[in-house]
Amino acid sequence: xxxxxxxxxxxxxxxxxxxxxxxxxxxxxxxxxxxxxxxxxxxxxxxxxxxxxxxxxxxxxxxxxxxxxxxxxxxxxxxxxxxxxxxxxxxxxxxxxxxxxxxxxxxxxxxxxxxxxxxxxxxxxxxxxxxxxxxxxxxxxxxxxxxxxxxxxxxxxxxxxxxxxxxxxxxxxxxxxxxxxxxxxxxxxxxxxxxxxxxxxxxxxxxxxxxxxxxxxxxxxxxxxxxxxxxxxxxxxxxxxxxxxxxxxxxxxxxxxxxxxxxxxxxxxxxxxxxxxxxxxxxxxxxxxxxxxxxxxxxxxxxxxxxxxxxxxxxxxxxxxxxxxxxxxxxxxxxxxxxxxxxxxxxxxxxxxxxxxxxxxxxxxxxxxxxxxxxxxxxxxxxxxxxxxxxxxxxxxxxxxxxxxxxxxxxxxxxxxxxxxxxxxxxxxxxxxxxxxxxxxxxxxxxxxxxxxxxx
Amino acid sequence: xxxxxxxxxxxxxxxxxxxxxxxxxxxxxxxxxxxxxxxxxxxxxxxxxxxxxxxxxxxxxxxxxxxxxxxxxxxxxxxxxxxxxxxxxxxxxxxxxxxxxxxxxxxxxxxxxxxxxxxxxxxxxxxxxxxxxxxxxxxxxxxxxxxxxxxxxxxxxxxxxxxxxxxxxxxxxxxxxxxxxxxxxxxxxxxxxxxxxxxxxxxxxxxxxxxxxxxxxxxxxxxxxxxxxxxxxxxxxxxxxxxxxxxxxxxxxxxxxxxxxxxxxxxxxxxxxxxxxxxxxxxxxxxxxxxxxxxxxxxxxxxxxxxxxxxxxxxxxxxxxxxxxxxxxxxxxxxxxxxxxxxxxxxxxxxxxxxxxxxxxxxxxxxxxxxxxxxxxxxxxxxxxxxxxxxxxxxxxxxxxxxxxxxxxxxxxxxxxxxxxxxxxxxxxxxxxxxxxxxxxxxxxxxxxxxxxxxx
Numbered sequence: 001x002x003x004x005x006x007x008x009x010x011x012x013x014x015x016x017x018x019x020x021x022x023x024x025x026x027x028x029x030x031x032x033x034x035x036x037x038x039x040x041x042x043x044x045x046x047x048x049x050x051x052x053x054x055x056x057x058x059x060x061x062x063x064x065x066x067x068x069x070x071x072x073x074x075x076x077x078x079x080x081x082x083x084x085x086x087x088x089x090x091x092x093x094x095x096x097x098x099x100x101x102x103x104x105x106x107x108x109x110x111x112x113x114x115x116x117x118x119x120x121x122x123x124x125x126x127x128x129x130x131x132x133x134x135x136x137x138x139x140x141x142x143x144x145x146x147x148x149x150x151x152x153x154x155x156x157x158x159x160x161x162x163x164x165x166x167x168x169x170x171x172x173x174x175x176x177x178x179x180x181x182x183x184x185x186x187x188x189x190x191x192x193x194x195x196x197x198x199x200x201x202x203x204x205x206x207x208x209x210x211x212x213x214x215x216x217x218x219x220x221x222x223x224x225x226x227x228x229x230x231x232x233x234x235x236x237x238x239x240x241x242x243x244x245x246x247x248x249x250x251x252x253x254x255x256x257x258x259x260x261x262x263x264x265x266x267x268x269x270x271x272x273x274x275x276x277x278x279x280x281x282x283x284x285x286x287x288x289x290x291x292x293x294x295x296x297x298x299x300x301x302x303x304x305x306x307x308x309x310x311x312x313x314x315x316x317x318x319x320x321x322x323x324x325x326x327x328x329x330x331x332x333x334x335x336x337x338x339x340x341x342x343x344x345x346x347x348x349x350x351x352x353x354x355x356x357x358x359x360x361x362x363x364x365x366x367x368x369x370x371x372x373x374x375x376x377x378x379x380x381x382x383x384x385x386x387x388x389x390x391x392x393x394x395x396x397x398x399x400x401x402x403x404x405x406x407x408x409x410x411x412x413x414x415x416x417x418x419x420x421x422x423x424x425x426x427x428x429x430x431x432x433x434x435x436x437x438x439x440x441x442x443x444x445x446x447x448x449x450x451x452x453x454x455x456x
Numbered sequence: 457x458x459x460x461x462x463x464x465x466x467x468x469x470x471x472x473x474x475x476x477x478x479x480x481x482x483x484x485x486x487x488x489x490x491x492x493x494x495x496x497x498x499x500x501x502x503x504x505x506x507x508x509x510x511x512x513x514x515x516x517x518x519x520x521x522x523x524x525x526x527x528x529x530x531x532x533x534x535x536x537x538x539x540x541x542x543x544x545x546x547x548x549x550x551x552x553x554x555x556x557x558x559x560x561x562x563x564x565x566x567x568x569x570x571x572x573x574x575x576x577x578x579x580x581x582x583x584x585x586x587x588x589x590x591x592x593x594x595x596x597x598x599x600x601x602x603x604x605x606x607x608x609x610x611x612x613x614x615x616x617x618x619x620x621x622x623x624x625x626x627x628x629x630x631x632x633x634x635x636x637x638x639x640x641x642x643x644x645x646x647x648x649x650x651x652x653x654x655x656x657x658x659x660x661x662x663x664x665x666x667x668x669x670x671x672x673x674x675x676x677x678x679x680x681x682x683x684x685x686x687x688x689x690x691x692x693x694x695x696x697x698x699x700x701x702x703x704x705x706x707x708x709x710x711x712x713x714x715x716x717x718x719x720x721x722x723x724x725x726x727x728x729x730x731x732x733x734x735x736x737x738x739x740x741x742x743x744x745x746x747x748x749x750x751x752x753x754x755x756x757x758x759x760x761x762x763x764x765x766x767x768x769x770x771x772x773x774x775x776x777x778x779x780x781x782x783x784x785x786x787x788x789x790x791x792x793x794x795x796x797x798x799x800x801x802x803x804x805x806x807x808x809x810x811x812x813x814x815x816x817x818x819x820x821x822x823x824x825x826x827x828x829x830x831x832x833x834x835x836x837x838x839x840x841x842x843x844x845x846x847x848x849x850x851x852x853x854x855x856x857x858x859x860x861x862x863x864x865x866x867x868x869x870x871x872x873x874x875x876x877x878x879x880x881x882x883x884x885x886x887x888x889x890x891x892x893x894x895x896x897x898x899x900x901x902x903x904x905x906x907x908x909x910x911x912x
Contacts, residue, residue: 034616040656160490163839165891200496200890357813357870383619386842414813414870416891434656435621435872 022379022453025308026446030383032304033442039296040434042070043355046295047286047429054117054283055323055330056088056254063279067259067320070299075306076261076318084333086256086323089118091283092247095221097192100128101241102234111227111242113192114204114284116176117326118211119220121246127151127190127219128243133235137175137182148187151242154179155232157225158198158419165198165419166353172196173207180220181212190244191220194228196419202226203424206282208326219246258330259320261302265452267313272338273452274317274348274406275301275444278324278331278396285427289418292429293355293437295320297411300441301448312452314346321396324352328395335399345406347451349444350394354422355437356413358384361447362391364398365407369456373409376450385443387412407456409447411440478835478909481764482902486839488760489898495752496890498526499811502751503742503885510573510739511779511786512544512710519735523715523776526755531762532717532774540789542712542779545574547739548703551677553648556584557697558690567683567698569648570660570740572632573782574667575676577702583607583646583675584699589691593631593638604643607698610635611688613681614654614875621654621875622809628652629663636676637668646700647676650684652875658682659880662738664782675702712736714786715776717758721908723769728794729908730773730804730862731757731900734780734787734852741883745874748885749811749893751776753867756897757904768908770802777852780808784851791855801862803907805900806850810878811893812869814840817903818847820854821863825912829865832906841899843868863912865903867896 033039050066053059064081071079097113100106115121132150134140140152154175158168173196180191195205202224211217221244223231234240259279265271277294281287302318322330338345349361360380363370374388393401393408400406413436421427489495506522509515520537527535553569556562571577588606590596596608610631614624629652636647651661658680667673677700679687690696715735721727733750737743758774778786794801805817816836819826830844849857849864856862869892877883 030619031617160891161487163486163895198891357872416813416895417889420889433873433876435616435654439619439872 019379022450025449026379028308029304029445029449030442032307033300033438036307037300037438037441038303039300039437039441042296042299043288043292043432043437044429046292047288051286052283053279053281053287054089054325055086055256055280055327056251057283060256060280064257064259067279067295071259071261071302071318074299074303076302077264079261081257082260082333082337083255083257084322084329085253086329087327088251088254089326090249090251091115092121092249093124096245097221097223098243099231099234099240100243103238111231112202112204112224113221114206115246115248116209116220116222117206117282118208119180119248120217121248122219122244124245124247126243126245128241129189131231131235131240131242133232140182144186147183150188151190151192151244152183152188153192153231153235155194155228157194158196160198164415166415169196169419176207176222177209180209180218181215184215184218188218190218193222195222195224197225197422197424199225199420199424201426203426205423206284207423219244221246256322256329258322258334261318263302263305263312263316265313265315266311269315270344271314272317272343272345273314273448274319274345274397275448276319276321276396277351279320280323280325282325282423285425286429288427288429288432289354290422290427291324291352293432293440294351297351297441297444301445304445310449314452316448316452324396331396332399335403338400339403345400345404347456348393348397348400348406348408349448350397351411351440351444352394352396353411353413353415354418355432355440356417357436358411358413358440358443360385360387360389360412361409362389362412363409364391364393364401369407372456379450380443380446383443383446384439411444413440475835478906481905482835484764485760485901485905486898488763489756489894492763493756493894493897494759495756495893495897498752498755499744499748499888499893500885502748503744507742508739509735509737509743510545510781511542511712511736511783512707513739516712516736520713520715523735523751527715527717527758527774530755530759532758533720535717537713538716538789538793539711539713540778540785541709542785543783544707544710545782546705546707547571548577548705549580552701553677553679554699555687555690555696556699559694567687568658568660568680569677570662571702571704572665572676572678573662573738574664575636575704576673577704578675578700580701580703582699582701584697585645587687587691587696587698589688596638600642603639606644607646607648607700608639608644609648609687609691611650611684613650614652616654620871622871625652625875632663632678633665636665636674637671640671640674644674646674649678651678651680653681653878653880655681655876655880657882659882661879662740663879675700677702712778712785714778714790717774719758719761719768719772721769721771722767725771726800727770728773728799728801729770729904730775730801730853731904732775732777732852733807735776736779736781738781738879741881742885743883744885744888745810745883746878747780747808749888749896750807753807753897753900757901760901766905770908772904772908780852787852788855791859794856795859801856801860803912804849804853804856804862804864805904806853807867807896807900808850808852809867809869809871810874811888811896812873813892814867814869814896814899816841816843816845816868817865818845818868819865820847820849820857825863828912835906836899836902839899839902840895867900869896
């Protein structure tokens with residue numbers, strides 16, 4: 001009993017002394033980032049001087065060069081490009097959706113719309129037809145006999161009662177991804193969806209869809225919420241005709257690159273810890289939160305560790321992934337190469353949820369590893385990370401997890417504002433707050449430091 | 457041992473069953489607010505149709521009527537005005553600060569500036585003098601012999617390394633409040649301060665100051681950060697003259713009102729629980745976060761409890777306080793009347809930290825009461841309240857705490873963005889996010905429900 005008591009007393013003491021060293025180092029990280037952090041200025045540069053950078057676009061190529069140069073300037077041991085083929089989808093013109101007839105009367109009401117990513121356009125020729133407005137797939141199935149020759153409109157909105165809006169996104173995403181083909185199956189000539197957002201403005205939100213090859217590849221676009229309501233109210237009351245004109249198409253796949261920087265490990269140079277975000281964004285915005293924030297988070301982690309003279313035990317990889325938005329070719333390529341080279345990846349961290357105040361990390365790994373990270377909660381809490389829960393690691397590191405059983409994690413910023421701007425024109429630099437952005441980098445650097453020091 | 461084990465098993469079980477009832481009710485609060493919440497629309501109305509509403513102004517009178525009508529429309533048992541005299545400070549014109557001479561050369565460089573609240577202006581006549589730029593009071597004291605006839609500029613900025621910017625505000629506030637008189641003591645003719653912010657823009661931030669009656673009451677204004685840097689760089693390098701033209705003055709005190717609504721308690725009608733925010737704001741902005749958010753939080757707590765048919769045990773008071781910004785006359789009056797009537801106040805909750813995502817509450821009360829509230833952490837956590845820590849209750853409920861030992865609390869929203877807009881032109885409706893705002897009301901309503909149900 002006495003021995004147990006001594007053990008119980010000794011363990012926290014040892015832990016406390018050690019934790020003190022760590023808490024001092026993490027405070028140094030925080031002070032350095034808040035005082036000299038470059039993430040915000042780098043984000044301004046990326047968003048304002050390059051802007052939207054969909055994989056395959058000239059802007060993406062420009063961003064790749066910018067990423068490489070920036071990582072080099074931050075003092076990585078080596079920076080290189082990892083080639084991968086990427087899809088080359090182009091919007092091709094100004095998407096146009098117009099209500100042309102209401103209750104037998106000609107009208108001309110333009111709805112703010114964006115073609116869905118990966119959709120094929122109408123070659124700039126209007127597809128005009130009566131609208132069948134349904135609230136969900138269940139209603140579509142019930143009314144499948146009415147679909148032929150119509151434009152199907154899915155008005156499936158965000159459930160506002162989820163405290164974390166990401167849950168609503170998870171639930172509605174299937175309408176964007178699969179809605180077009182599910183309607184095409186019954187003869188629809190085009191599809192419109194309610195944007196996946198609860199925003200208080202009328203910006204439409206694009207995002208990736210995928211056709212089922214068994215059915216015609218019909219045009220598909222998302223409507224801003226005011227116009228979504230307008231169309232729903234009209235089309236559920238009376239006969240409404242809409243014309244949809246889009247120009248989207250695929251050009252041949254083209255060469256893209258992951259941009260990779262390394263800090264060589266002093267003890268385990270052949271064991272890798274990855275930190276990353278995705279360099280591509282949609283074409284219609286600056287990709288500031290999605291995922292410019294993740295890119296400059298990644299750069300800031302490198303910067304602060306260098307600034308503090310930290311020598312990692314494991315080799316740290318800072319990766320700007322190509323093509324998360326409409327293909328995941330970058331993430332797949334990275335894991336493929338890692339596997340081919342039989343690399344040992346002990347951890348991979350992603351930031352792809354925006355530059356908002358961090359609330360913690362979601363952890364995709366075994367229970368014992370989760371418990372190990374959770375034991376550091378008091379070191380991270382002062383910087384906002386209050387929850388370290390089981391969850392996914394993010395799209396770009398998921399191939400590592402799936403194919404190599406790499407433990408993965410993702411920064412969890414506060415989620416309330418994310419879907420207001422996600423994939424919309426409003427995802428611009430002005431909607432990122434400097435301190436919130438820096439705080440994300442601080443939490444990421446702290447976690448990388450702890451995992452590098454103690455292993456996982 | 458067996459008995460202890462049974463007790464240990466039974467206690468959590470009982471707690472769990474009860475907590476389940478509570479967690480279901482709080483979920484109802486959350487669903488109702490997220491689905492039908494009016495806080496955001498009410499805030500738009502207050503900010504866009506009334507706007508800035510400094511105590512004593514016509515807009516404040518308009519806001520008082522608006523507040524009373526709105527509380528009535530939300531179904532309070534009774535709504536009344538509690539009269540109190542309020543100061544009537546007016547800006548009186550467009551504040552102007554210009555660099556007029558640099559290194560012996562005439563120049564004309566306008567700096568974006570706002571007179572400090574409660575300061576007296578120069579009657580619209582330029583006060584022109586050489587600038588003595590100091591970094592802090594210590595430097596002022598060291599150089600006190602140089603002060604006479606000069607304009608003192610305090611360049612004391614926010615310490616960016618505090619994770620919670622409120623700490624930096626606490627530290628710098630003394631320059632705004634006392635800086636003018638401390639310089640006037642040594643013969644300064646005007647004072648300029650660096651705005652109390654870390655904002656990435658150039659908006660100056662006003663806020664209350666107070667003269668020491670022993671010294672001349674000299675003009676005082678705050679500079680936006682770009683211009684603060686400009687002046688600092690110039691005045692620490694070479695001789696710089698500045699002219700300060702302000703118009704501020706006090707008109708006679710005027711009649712203002714706290715707006716009070718009640719839901720009568722069913723069991724303890726003579727025991728009061730107060731929820732409030734302050735209705736006044738600075739004159740230069742819409743007072744959206746400071747403290748329109750607290751006003752509509754308060755209204756939403758009333759609305760949701762009514763909507764759910766909740767019958768409080770204690771009498772709930774919803775208070776829109778007059779004159780927090782430059783006098784605290786409303787808060788003082790409320791506590792004074794409570795004391796005079798020997799009212800029993802068991803708890804008072806304030807929201808005056810903006811409409812950002814809530815992170816918890818700060819609690820100003822005895823340890824045992826704090827422990828009681830902390831025992832509810834798992835009920836509040838799902839809505840973002842992860843910390844329930846000892847702290848202050850906010851300015852307007854502080855007189856209740858001081859004079860009547862009332863336990864007080866304040867909503868703690870995420871603090872990163874607050875001082876970017878605090879007292880600046882940028883504190884407008886557009887800088888409030890709907891879901892973040894609603895989530896604040898949800899947490900407040902949940903806490904009020906628990907305290908009403910279980911006492912404190």
